[in-house]
Amino acid sequence: MTGSDALLTTLRSVVTDGHVLTDHDAMAGYLTDWTGRWTGSADAVVRPRTTDEVAAIVSACADAGATLWLQGGNTGLVGGSVPPAAADNPAPRVVLSTSRMVDIDEVDTVGRCVGVQAGATIDQIDRAAGECGLAFPVDLASRESATAGGVVATNAGGVRMIRHGNTRRQVLGIEAVLADGRVLRRWTSLVKDNVGYDLPGLLAGSEGTLAVITRVLFRLVASPAETVVTVAAVRHVEDIFTLLDTMAERGLTVEAAEIMTEAGLDLVHDHGVRRPVAATAPFYTLIEVSGTGDIEEVVVGVLDEADVVDGVLEPGPARDLWASREQHTEAISRSSVTPVVKLDVSVPIRALPEALAELGAVADLVDHPCRPILFGHVGDGNIHVNLLDVPEDRVEELTGRVFGIVAANGGSISAEHGIGRAKVPWTGLGRSEVDLAAMRAIKAALDPDGRFNPGVIFG
Ligand code: 2HG
Numbered sequence: 001m002t003g004s005d006a007l008l009t010t011l012r013s014v015v016t017d018g019h020v021l022t023d024h025d026a027m028a029g030y031l032t033d034w035t036g037r038w039t040g041s042a043d044a045v046v047r048p049r050t051t052d053e054v055a056a057i058v059s060a061c062a063d064a065g066a067t068l069w070l071q072g073g074n075t076g077l078v079g080g081s082v083p084p085a086a087a088d089n090p091a092p093r094v095v096l097s098t099s100r101m102v103d104i105d106e107v108d109t110v111g112r113c114v115g116v117q118a119g120a121t122i123d124q125i126d127r128a129a130g131e132c133g134l135a136f137p138v139d140l141a142s143r144e145s146a147t148a149g150g151v152v153a154t155n156a157g158g159v160r161m162i163r164h165g166n167t168r169r170q171v172l173g174i175e176a177v178l179a180d181g182r183v184l185r186r187w188t189s190l191v192k193d194n195v196g197y198d199l200p201g202l203l204a205g206s207e208g209t210l211a212v213i214t215r216v217l218f219r220l221v222a223s224p225a226e227t228v229v230t231v232a233a234v235r236h237v238e239d240i241f242t243l244l245d246t247m248a249e250r251g252l253t254v255e256a257a258e259i260m261t262e263a264g265l266d267l268v269h270d271h272g273v274r275r276p277v278a279a280t281a282p283f284y285t286l287i288e289v290s291g292t293g294d295i296e297e298v299v300v301g302v303l304d305e306a307d308v309v310d311g312v313l314e315p316g317p318a319r320d321l322w323a324s325r326e327q328h329t330e331a332i333s334r335s336s337v338t339p340v341v342k343l344d345v346s347v348p349i350r351a352l353p354e355a356l357a358e359l360g361a362v363a364d365l366v367d368h369p370c371r372p373i374l375f376g377h378v379g380d381g382n383i384h385v386n387l388l389d390v391p392e393d394r395v396e397e398l399t400g401r402v403f404g405i406v407a408a409n410g411g412s413i414s415a416e417h418g419i420g421r422a423k424v425p426w427t428g429l430g431r432s433e434v435d436l437a438a439m440r441a442i443k444a445a446l447d448p449d450g451r452f453n454p455g456v457i458f459g
Pocket residue numbers: 141158326328329342343344376384385386
């Protein structure tokens with residue numbers, strides 16, 4: 001019996017029959033990432049139901065010297081949740097999927113929090129909160145597939161970040177299995193609790209390299225009473241910030257502030273989504289606001305006074321207006337002849353106009369056709385640079401050019417999607433040697449054998 005056969009036998013004794021997948025076709029969906037850029041191989045995909053099962057799987061993998069790739073909804077965009085293509089060492093490889101860990105505890109309406117298993121989706125958590133008059137402060141276009149464990153592991157931003165902060169800020173407690181199989185449990189709804197290091201905060205954004213997150217205790221927020229969504233066509237990026245400032249001055253709370261371009265809206269329209277405004281302009285913004293009183297009238301007043309080219313508004317949730325923004329990822333992916341090069345970056349707000357101009361022109365710097373589409377969370381200075389039709393042998397060059405522009409503008413090469421495997425060669429643009437060495441030391445302390453997500457963040 002090989003090491004891998006013995007491990008499979010142990011895994012089958014841990015997890016209910018049928019949830020240790022070894023068949024090529026059954027495993028396929030777990031081995032390719034959402035972008036289609038990263039495809040790998042594994043000896044098994046294992047789908048545990050409980051934390052105890054996860055702990056037993058990790059222990060079995062430790063005994064067998066196996067490596068583990070941790071996967072939630074597999075909606076990540078940087079190749080962080082699938083193993084690499086070729087086995088460069090003979091160690092057995094296992095993908096651990098949290099797809100069956102979907103329990104959601106009763107919502108604590110007084111403490112405004114909820115405990116969930118790692119595989120619960122963002123949409124399921126928000127629905128549970130909504131039934132109690134509360135809301136989950138993390139929201140993103142992939143809400144029906146993205147999971148609790150995934151958004152914590154990547155410290156996801158999403159469309160509500162401008163209002164509530166990133167996912168790390170919503171984590172009150174965490175349960176996670178360490179590389180030696182022990183279970184770390186920090187589980188308290190206390191908002192003041194300073195006993196040593198912030199380990200839940202450390203696991204947020206660790207991209208599955210330090211531990212397997214099995215449960216999360218999330219903060220919840222009050223649902224905004226009334227919301228209005230507006231889409232405006234504007235000539236300059238600065239006009240968007242004027243709109244946001246004026247709305248805040250008039251007593252409105254900004255719940256989301258997004259940016260799109262003509263080229264992006266065209267693709268989304270080709271994909272079957274109605275154009276929100278007829279007029280054409282260099283930029284479009286989608287802004288959602290909340291408030292009390294006749295907020296629609298206030299928003300109409302702000303749009304009338306502002307120098308916008310065109311604008312529409314609707315009471316929230318205004319899913320059709322949101323579709324023009326949220327369908328970008330799907331529309332772009334269908335329209336590119338090669339896997340899309342997805343570069344999620346941020347720059348300081350004051351540098352946005354210049355950076356957007358430079359990023360939009362990035363294709364002019366290289367001697368082959370490539371279509372850049374820019375969109376993102378303008379209020380956070382976060383631009384999703386999507387490069388379509390890039391031949392594989394030019395990906396590195398174009399990525400380097402984009403990151404060069406970002407670094408020169410004082411920005412970050414990863415605003416919200418993480419490093420994964422896609423951005424490993426460029427981490428030095430965002431972190432100093434000392435910083436990276438401290439991160440490596442933490443990795444070595446918590447996962448000395450490099451069992452979890454090898455190749456992610458550190459290469
Ligand atoms: C979004 O904001 C996601 O919709 C995906 O972060 C961004 O597809 C992308 O580049």
